[in-house]
Amino acid sequence: MDAPAEEELGEFAETILVFGGPYGNLQATEAVLAEAARLRIPQTRMICTGDVAAYCAEPLATANALRAAGITVLMGNCEEALGYGAESCGCGFEDGSRCDLLADQWYRYSTVQLDDDCRAWMRALPRRITLTMAGAKLAVVHGGAQTINRFLFASNAAAEFAEEMELIDADIIIAGHAGIPFTRPMANRIWHNAGAIGMPANDGTPRVWYSLIVPQAQGLRLEHRSLSYDYAAAADKMRRAGLAEGYADCLTSGLWPSLDVLPATETANTGIALAEQTFHWRPASVDA
Ligand SMILES: [Fe+2]
Incomplete structure (x- = not known):
């Protein structure tokens, strides 16, 4: 079955937890599920922005954990x-780049690990998720509005965000794919990337990232939150599986093995620990 273009989740009156990039990292996935339980956020209020299976050692178990939890993915x-059996991961890396060469290894590994049932589940996932909260329309996309693997980082030009936002009818756009959390306010709208839980944010720490979106009396609050988990176990599983040392080391060092996809600003910020941050969105009528 082909994926529906869009899944409408309706109105949310309470906090939702958003996370990206589980990347086959079962330990991080279990940690974010435990974090949600600690925060008393039910799994029906969790959204994953995609890339369930990638760099790490347990793509099938990770997908099954998300499916069993009933999380919207x-x-x-x-x-x-992976769902359609493509030749490569479609991450958008340049041919022959270090990212491309490393991706080839985990992609072939994940292809073998997954079963037909999981691939069918992947094919049936929505390409856009919409919901409303506190007077705001929210839309979740993976990379960009039309290009699933478009990389957008905090330092990208305003025109690039404007171009994407022109195509999406939402006040707040939540994206994945890039792997580094950031929030980019644009006039009265916001582009928000929750980062990834399966791989650190190239900030020199093993922490991974998720977001809380919290309704307020007027508008809502977006919180970037870090998460600590058993990264040593996840790295050990990768090494035992024969996966690239680069990404296994990254789980511990917090440093990406290749910076090919990063703009100059994010490259310069390599190894600088990210801080947890909070942003606010209020309806235009409140600002007036
Ligand atoms: Fe992606």
Whole structure:
């Protein structure tokens, strides 16, 4: 079954937890589920922005954990590629780049690990998720509005965000794919990337990231939150599986093995620990 273009989740009156990039990292996935339980956020109020299976050692167990929990999952380029049996991950890396060469290894590994049932589940995932909260329209996309593997980082030009937002009818756009959390206010709208839980944010720490979106009396609050988990166990499983040392080391060092996809600003910020941050969105009528 082909993926529906969009899944409408309706109105949310309470906090939702958003996370991206589980990347086959079962330990991080279990940690974010435990974090939600600690925060008393039910799994029906959790959204994953895609890329369930990628760099790490347990793609099938990770997908099954998300499915068993009943979490709403968006189709990432990894689900699209693995679900439809593509030749490569479709991450958008340049041919022959270090990212491309490393991706070839985990992609072949994940292809073998997944079963037909999981691939069918991946093909059935929505490509866009919409919901409303506190007077705001929210839309969840993986990379960009039309290009599933478009990389958008905090330092990208305003025109690039404007171009994407022109195509999406929402006050707040939540994206994945990039792997580094950020929030980019644009006039009265916001582009928000929750980062990834399966791989650190190239900030020199093993922490991973998720977001809380909290309704307020007027508008809502977006919180970037870090998460600590058993990264040593996840790295050990990767090494035992024969996966690239680069990404296994990254789980511990917090440093990406290749910076090919990063703009100059994010490259310069390599190894600088990210801080937890909070942003606010209020309806235009409140600002007036
Ligand atoms: Fe992706």
